[in-house]
Amino acid sequence: MNKRILLAFAAMLACGAVDAQTEEKGFLTGSFESNTIGYVNDDKTFARVPDGGFGSNNYLKVDYYKGSLSAGLQMEAYQPALVGFPSNLKGTKLANYYIAWNDEDFAFTAGTFYDQFGSGLLFRSYEDRALGNNSALLGARLNWHYKDIFEAKLLWGVPRMPFTNYVMSDDEDNYMKGYPIYNEWAETNVRGADASLSLSNLLGLESVNVALEGSVLNRYQAVGLLAEEEGVKPSTTGYSARANVEYNGFVARAEWVDAGQKHYRYSDGESNYLIKNGNAQLVDLGYSGGGLGVNLSVRRLEWMNSYIDGRGIVLDESSITNNNLNYVPALCAQYSYSLTNIHPYVPMPYYINGPFVNSGEIGGQLDVYYNFRRGTTLGGKRGMKVNFNLSTYYNLAEEGSFAPGKMLWMNVNVGMEKYLTRKFKLKMLYAMQQRNTSYGMGDGTAVANVFVADMLYKFTPKLSTRLELQYLLSYEASNGYDWMAALFEVNMAPRWSVFVSDMYNHGMEKVHYYNVGASYTASRTRVAIGWGRTREGLICSGGVCRMMPAYTGGNLTITTSF
Amino acid sequence: MKKIILAALVAFATTVAMAQIPSVKIENGKGKSVKTSSLVDGETPMILSFWAVSCSNCILELNAISEKFPDWIEEADFRVVAVSVDDAKNSAKARALAEGNGWGDFTLLYDKNQDFQRAMNAPVLPHVFVVDKNGKIVYSHTAYQPGGEDELFNVIKGLK
Numbered sequence: 001m002n003k004r005i006l007l008a009f010a011a012m013l014a015c016g017a018v019d020a021q022t023e024e025k026g027f028l029t030g031s032f033e034s035n036t037i038g039y040v041n042d043d044k045t046f047a048r049v050p051d052g053g054f055g056s057n058n059y060l061k062v063d064y065y066k067g068s069l070s071a072g073l074q075m076e077a078y079q080p081a082l083v084g085f086p087s088n089l090k091g092t093k094l095a096n097y098y099i100a101w102n103d104e105d106f107a108f109t110a111g112t113f114y115d116q117f118g119s120g121l122l123f124r125s126y127e128d129r130a131l132g133n134n135s136a137l138l139g140a141r142l143n144w145h146y147k148d149i150f151e152a153k154l155l156w157g158v159p160r161m162p163f164t165n166y167v168m169s170d171d172e173d174n175y176m177k178g179y180p181i182y183n184e185w186a187e188t189n190v191r192g193a194d195a196s197l198s199l200s201n202l203l204g205l206e207s208v209n210v211a212l213e214g215s216v217l218n219r220y221q222a223v224g225l226l227a228e229e230e231g232v233k234p235s236t237t238g239y240s241a242r243a244n245v246e247y248n249g250f251v252a253r254a255e256w257v258d259a260g261q262k263h264y265r266y267s268d269g270e271s272n273y274l275i276k277n278g279n280a281q282l283v284d285l286g287y288s289g290g291g292l293g294v295n296l297s298v299r300r301l302e303w304m305n306s307y308i309d310g311r312g313i314v315l316d317e318s319s320i321t322n323n324n325l326n327y328v329p330a331l332c333a334q335y336s337y338s339l340t341n342i343h344p345y346v347p348m349p350y351y352i353n354g355p356f357v358n359s360g361e362i363g364g365q366l367d368v369y370y371n372f373r374r375g376t377t378l379g380g381k382r383g384m385k386v387n388f389n390l391s392t393y394y395n396l397a398e399e400g401s402f403a404p405g406k407m408l409w410m411n412v413n414v415g416m417e418k419y420l421t422r423k424f425k426l427k428m429l430y431a432m433q434q435r436n437t438s439y440g441m442g443d444g445t446a447v448a449n450v451f452v453a454d455m456l457y458k459f460t461p462k463l464s465t466r467l468e469l470q471y472l473l474s475y476e477a478s479n480g481y482d483w484m485a486a487l488f489e490v491n492m493a494p495r496w497s498v499f500v501s502d503m504y505n506h507g508m509e510k511v512h513y514y515n516v517g518a519s520y521t522a523s524r525t526r527v528a529i530g531w532g533r534t535r536e537g538l539i540c541s542g543g544v545c546r547m548m549p550a551y552t553g554g555n556l557t558i559t560t561s562f
Numbered sequence: 563m564k565k566i567i568l569a570a571l572v573a574f575a576t577t578v579a580m581a582q583i584p585s586v587k588i589e590n591g592k593g594k595s596v597k598t599s600s601l602v603d604g605e606t607p608m609i610l611s612f613w614a615v616s617c618s619n620c621i622l623e624l625n626a627i628s629e630k631f632p633d634w635i636e637e638a639d640f641r642v643v644a645v646s647v648d649d650a651k652n653s654a655k656a657r658a659l660a661e662g663n664g665w666g667d668f669t670l671l672y673d674k675n676q677d678f679q680r681a682m683n684a685p686v687l688p689h690v691f692v693v694d695k696n697g698k699i700v701y702s703h704t705a706y707q708p709g710g711e712d713e714l715f716n717v718i719k720g721l722k
Contacts, residue, residue: 027580063683114675114676116650116675119650124649126649126675151595209593246593284654286654288661291662293658293662295654295657295658329652334616334655336618368658371661387659461709464707493708494703494710523701524689524702525704559685561683561704
């Protein structure tokens with residue numbers, strides 16, 4: 001199968017080459033990324049060397065464009081996959097391949113593609129290499145638009161299934177004894193349509209933008225006989241309706257989603273499944289102007305998972321590591337400092353743990369960014385930037401309601417950034433994070449206060465250093481009490497960078513998570529080497545999180561594009 | 563098998579032109595869909611920067627460009643296009659962050675499912691391109707160290 005596609009692709013390239021000599025020239029672009037780690041045993045963190053001692057994830061992507069035509073492919077090689085990545089990412093494979101026609105009013109894609117409807121609550125297929133996630137659809141897509149008034153797309157496909165897939169045994173009661181298979185594509189069929197109507201363009205309104213959008217998504221996934229007897233449907237359909245308004249710096253977006261039937265394995269003695277209807281509501285309100293940027297997002301989720309699985313059975317339905325057909329991100333503060341990311345917030349599209357069931361969550365976040373311009377009282381000679389985030393989430397007091405139940409998460413942070421002199425820039429951050437320690441089953445919470453000072457000093461226009469100092473203050477054992485972290489970086493623009501860092505839980509664990517590294521960049525090619533100890537922890541991107549085990553060792557990262 | 567592919571690629575590479583900006587649909591600040599090919603106006607070159615709320619070096623680079631922009635624009639005519647590749651997690655926040663960082667001089671675009679980023683083959687952030695007035699990519703750079711922005715302006719100044 002793969003070979004035939006490759007050959008077809010090679011033939012197509014060759015045709016393009018011949019063709020190119022007579023007509024306008026096409027162009028080729030691509031990228032290559034390689035992450036390799038050599039592991040060592042570490043008695044401090046109990047990190048263990050995997051078989052072979054090495055892991056290496058490699059991606060080669062090539063695209064060709066010529067006029068309205070484009071085609072491309074992505075090859076992946078896992079030699080073997082890095083520790084913590086899904087175990088069925090192995091060997092060398094042709095992961096993505098497509099050919100597309102992109103005209104003034106029409107676009108047609110055959111092969112693999114990524115897409116999303118609205119914010120992705122109903123449907124999103126995407127790639128996130130840091131997580132090992134790739135939910136590309138293999139199928140076909142048609143886009144059409146009429147002037148700048150109406151846009152529509154139709155798509156059909158089979159999602160990629162890079163996580164371990166289990167085939168259930170014929171005996172329904174023994175489904176747990178199913179055997180794993182490592183196929184590339186899920187046994188799920190997805191059909192969708194999405195349309196967008198610009199009312200403002202239709203009516204010829206210049207100053208305001210008003211758009212109405214809607215989507216429908218059908219998925220077919222075979223289910224077992226027993227499940228079907230209990231009412232689990234193999235074919236489910238979800239809908240989404242959206243409205244977007246922009247006027248003079250104000251933005252309002254609303255999204256309403258009926259995600260269709262969801263089922264969960266849950267035995268109460270009489271039945272084996274909970275059968276529910278997924279739904280979500282999202283409102284974004286924003287303003288930007290005069291150096292002030294404000295955004296408020298409020299969201300409610302209920303039974304909003306959309307797992308991709310083999311035959312209607314997911315081995316562990318409460319697992320957050322399954323691949324999804326939709327996207328339910330954590331709408332909260334975004335940090336780049338290590339101590340603020342020890343306990344990231346994981347959204348709860350529903351929660352089942354033994355007999356405990358909660359149907360979802362409600363909450364939101366407020367972000368404020370402000371730029372005090374130079375010359376103003378607070379701005380001083382060089383201006384000052386400040387930011388604020390408040391985010392909080394609760395589970396639902398009862399199914400179907402909008403009333404908040406127990407608090408799951410709260411974050412408050414304030415940050416500022418200012419050049420104190422021409423050469424010295426100071427950034428400071430204070431963050432308070434409070435999380436429920438039992439995923440909303442109980443009331444207990446743990447609080448962490450994080451203080452960060454981030455200092456950049458420029459010795460010459462090209463030589464600079466950066467020092468990051470962090471302290472986490474906590475009175476709770478579940479946070480490990482107090483932590484500290486530091487990072488020192490020397491940069492020689494535009495090529496060299498070296499750093500050394502350490503993170504240390506002096507309150508309890510008493511292990512140094514040290515790292516040293518250097519990188520060299522020439523144009524679009526970057527080579528980085530490092531050595532260090534990485535702590536076990538959740539790495540998250542949107543609604544998908546993966547538990548990364550502790551590891552110690554040396555890494556080599558090469559990225560280039562052309 | 564691999565040899566055939568390689569041979570095809572090599573035969574082909576001899577016939578290809580300089581990379582240009584592929585045409586992909588993304589959103590502008592008003593939420594309207596725009597084609598990336600419309601960024602090429604035939605008159606001025608641009609610095610095209612891919613950034614994300616989670617990428618602190620991207621923000622550092624765009625702030626550095628923003629601070630020098632009033633001086634640079636006196637020496638050469640060019641535009642700065644900042645493309646946020648934030649998905650639904652941070653795309654609304656990206657708009658507020660851009661305003662609160664004073665990026666009013668930039669053209670701000672939102673590539674919410676990374677279609678443009680993929681088409682431009684810029685998998686790792688920060689990634690910045692210098693594109694001439696005809697849409698040809700004349701320079702690109704990944705990663706950022708303070709001071710690296712000066713090289714972008716040197717490339718812009720060298721364009722005629």
